[in-house]
Amino acid sequence: xxxxxxxxxxxxxxxxxxxxxxxxxxxxxxxxxxxxxxxxxxxxxxxxxxxxxxxxxxxxxxxxxxxxxxxxxxxxxxxxxxxxxxxxxxxxxx
Amino acid sequence: xxxxxxxxxxxxxxxxxxxxxxxxxxxxxxxxxxxxxxxxxxxxxxxxxxxxxxxxxxxxxxxxxxxxxxxxxxxxxxxxxxxxxxxxxxxxxxxxxxxxxxxxxxxxxxxxxxxxxxxxxxxxxxxxxxxxxxxxxxxxxxxxxxxxxxxxxxxxxxxxxxxxxxxxxxxxxxxxxxxxxxxxxxxxxxxxxxxxxxxxxxxxxxxxxxxxxxxxxxxxxxxxxxxxxxxxxxxxxxxxxxxxxxxxxxxxxxxxxxxxxxxxxxxxxxxxxxxxxxxxxxxxxxxxxxxxxxxxxxxxxxxxxxxxxxxxxxxxxxxxxxxxxxxxxxxxxxxxxxxxxxxxxxxxxxxxxxxxxxxxxxxxxxxxxxxxxxxxxxxxxxxxxxxxxxxxxxxxxxxxxxxxxxxxxxxxxxxxxxxxxxxxxxxxxxxxxxx
Numbered sequence: 001x002x003x004x005x006x007x008x009x010x011x012x013x014x015x016x017x018x019x020x021x022x023x024x025x026x027x028x029x030x031x032x033x034x035x036x037x038x039x040x041x042x043x044x045x046x047x048x049x050x051x052x053x054x055x056x057x058x059x060x061x062x063x064x065x066x067x068x069x070x071x072x073x074x075x076x077x078x079x080x081x082x083x084x085x086x087x088x089x090x091x092x093x094x
Numbered sequence: 095x096x097x098x099x100x101x102x103x104x105x106x107x108x109x110x111x112x113x114x115x116x117x118x119x120x121x122x123x124x125x126x127x128x129x130x131x132x133x134x135x136x137x138x139x140x141x142x143x144x145x146x147x148x149x150x151x152x153x154x155x156x157x158x159x160x161x162x163x164x165x166x167x168x169x170x171x172x173x174x175x176x177x178x179x180x181x182x183x184x185x186x187x188x189x190x191x192x193x194x195x196x197x198x199x200x201x202x203x204x205x206x207x208x209x210x211x212x213x214x215x216x217x218x219x220x221x222x223x224x225x226x227x228x229x230x231x232x233x234x235x236x237x238x239x240x241x242x243x244x245x246x247x248x249x250x251x252x253x254x255x256x257x258x259x260x261x262x263x264x265x266x267x268x269x270x271x272x273x274x275x276x277x278x279x280x281x282x283x284x285x286x287x288x289x290x291x292x293x294x295x296x297x298x299x300x301x302x303x304x305x306x307x308x309x310x311x312x313x314x315x316x317x318x319x320x321x322x323x324x325x326x327x328x329x330x331x332x333x334x335x336x337x338x339x340x341x342x343x344x345x346x347x348x349x350x351x352x353x354x355x356x357x358x359x360x361x362x363x364x365x366x367x368x369x370x371x372x373x374x375x376x377x378x379x380x381x382x383x384x385x386x387x388x389x390x391x392x393x394x395x396x397x398x399x400x401x402x403x404x405x406x407x408x409x410x411x412x413x414x415x416x417x418x419x420x421x422x423x424x425x426x427x428x429x430x431x432x433x434x435x436x437x438x439x440x441x442x443x444x445x446x447x448x449x450x451x452x453x454x455x456x457x458x459x460x461x462x463x464x465x466x467x468x469x470x471x472x473x474x475x476x477x478x479x480x481x482x483x484x485x486x487x488x489x490x491x492x493x494x495x496x497x498x499x500x501x502x503x504x505x506x507x508x509x510x511x512x513x514x515x516x517x518x519x520x521x522x523x524x525x526x527x528x529x
Contacts, residue, residue, distance in 0.1 A: 001420050001421050001422060002420070013422075014420070014422060015422045019411050019412040019527055021366075021525065021526075021527065022366075022413070034512065035512065038511055038512035039362070041455075041511075041524050042364035042455045042511040042512070042524055043362040043363065043364055044353070044362065044363070044364070044365065044366055045353075045357075045362065046353035046354075046363070046365060046366050046367055046413065047413075048351075048354055048367075048415045051413060053412070053413065069412075071367070071413050071414050071415050071416075072414070072415045072416055073416070074414065074416060
């Protein structure tokens with residue numbers, strides 16, 4: 001069971017959240033071409049290690065969070081509330 | 095007495111009697127002589143410095159590919175490199191189900207070819223894999239689901255594959271434990287494929303490893319690949335924990351870790367790694383002689399030959415390389431189990447485990463050449479790799495030997511994503527966690 005520290009709601013169980021995938025993927029420019037878009041839609045780094053990923057707090061504040069999580073140990077290193085804020089270490093969240 | 099073992103090249107501890115055929119007669123003789131004549135099923139090979147083909151991954155697909163390369167395509171200069179011992183990866187972690195009840199014609203043909211290979215596998219490999227065609231029964235709980243399953247059954251029958259609809263009463267007769275009149279999800283009927291069933295998965299790994307070794311393939315255990323060597327745009331070999339090995343063709347058959355291995359060759363794949371859990375209850379007397387799936391939640395169950403109920407559900411839902419599961423999914427699956435069969439509530443769960451899988455972007459596998467010359471990929475099996483082992487092995491061997499895809503697996507190419515020809519049985523879109 002993951003325990004995710006939502007910046008708005010506090011520590012909550014993973015069942016309140018919906019995973020929305022790799023947050024490092026960036027949409028290419030509109031004229032970037034088919035290969036760039038195929039890569040954007042389909043290809044993933046699929047790291048064995050630290051990964052930035054989207055989690056939507058559907059059972060709480062309904063905000064989209066960027067969570068930095070280790071894909072082997074499931075340890076969470078940082079959480080940020082919106083795309084505009086810099087990542088914060090866990091002890092600074094709340 | 096065992097001439098086959100002499101044809102195995104450069105093996106370290108090949109016992110002279112390692113390749114004896116199994117038979118009823120031999121069982122009787124061994125039974126009367128203290129079981130002292132049995133020996134290793136396959137030799138522990140030390141890696142040679144070069145091979146024509148190196149297959150990375152000694153799971154079901156890697157071993158089957160090697161076996162069919164040697165037995166059907168005459169290529170015996172093959173090594174299978176396995177990081178650990180044979181049988182401890184996903185080939186020993188699945189829930190052992192075989193079936194071909196797919197929706198799309200190209201998938202029905204591929205998986206039914208696999209089912210046909212399963213039907214003759216034990217004779218072919220001279221190994222008892224306990225192939226048990228006990229039937230797979232999918233339940234439906236709404237009119238819409240009935241229509242969908244009826245359509246699927248018709249599509250299968252059009253291709254000559256067995257499928258039938260069964261009534262509520264027949265469901266009850268097949269599985270008396272089912273609560274037909276559940277207040278929320280009453281069972282309206284089922285969709286049955288008689289030829290579906292289960293196979294003992296360990297025996298599949300051992301049987302293919304033994305047969306491949308007998309055909310001249312080196313099975314190299316405890317040999318982890320740490321790098322892929324390239325010269326320009328083509329592969330020339332692999333770096334391993336047991337030294338470099340040169341090869342003309344390298345095939346990755348490491349589902350669960352395909353992204354990691356492909357990254358060694360500079361490739362990014364349309365794959366995410368996710369964990370799928372499975373569970374076994376304590377052993378009970380026979381109560382379930384089909385494989386059954388629930389239509390109102392993700393849950394499937396069969397009864398093992400030892401009597402335990404083997405069951406599982408959906409993936410945990412977020413990327414992971416951890417071979418373990420988390421509790422929310424364990425709870426969800428157990429809830430589905432007791433909704434469908436309330437009598438199971440009193441059973442104790444004996445064991446739980448997880449397997450890391452390649453979840454591809456369209457939910458379908460990849461058997462394909464890659465952008466790197468000489469590098470072949472067999473992966474992206476999602477949670478359906480086990481049933482596909484014979485066909486996956488055969489079609490991968492064909493691709494390696496002939497340099498062009500097998501007609502039954504041509505649609506599993508890597509180019510399909512950019513070309514917009516994804517094979518999305520569920521219509522879930524490019525979200526691995528949704529398949």
